[in-house]
Amino acid sequence: AAGVIQSPRHLIKEKRETATLKCYPIPRHDTVYWYQQGPGQDPQFLISFYEKMQSDKGSIPDRFSAQQFSDYHSELNMSSLELGDSALYFCASSSPQTGNTEAFFGQGTRLTVV
């Protein structure tokens, strides 16, 4: 069965560079959530989208932006990268059509900023 696909799986960037992370939800899922998990830390909610519109915003830095496209995939754009941005970034997808009980997680993109 198709799962939530994230790309790339691993990414190494230098300070002040930019990065783009992608999340492809389960087919028919129209909601995407982004989370950041620093080393040894709990996941932190960044932002979510429903039907291509931002639905909620968490602790996402101003240097980051995100959007959801017409095919429902989402991209997290990160600029002026800092060492502290090194983390696992994972997304989850769901749909209110399934009563919000069904959700799937991507494996995540491990970003290392050097």
Next chain:
Amino acid sequence: KNEVEQSPQNLTAQEGEFITINCSYSVGISALHWLQQHPGGGIVSLFMLSSGKKKHGRLIATINIQEKHSSLHITASHPRDSAVYICAVRSPRTGNQFYFGTGTSLTVIP
């Protein structure tokens, strides 16, 4: 105060032992997830539960909605089960965002 509490935080077991990890939550939920994370690895979804019990191989997950409690059981544990196990719940109260437990670090010794 954490909306999701897991216990134990750390667990060491001998290979072959039966393992139980517990998760209690304080919010109304639409679903509960058990996730696995190996050191330096990504997220692997193990179970998604809204009621009852699910089994996949040596893994069993149960949930009691009235008691707001879920358990993850591993039968005949193996060193490759060594990982962090995370309980996550979705709450309609917060736009169906996820609340995460702090994880249970499991080490299975050969």
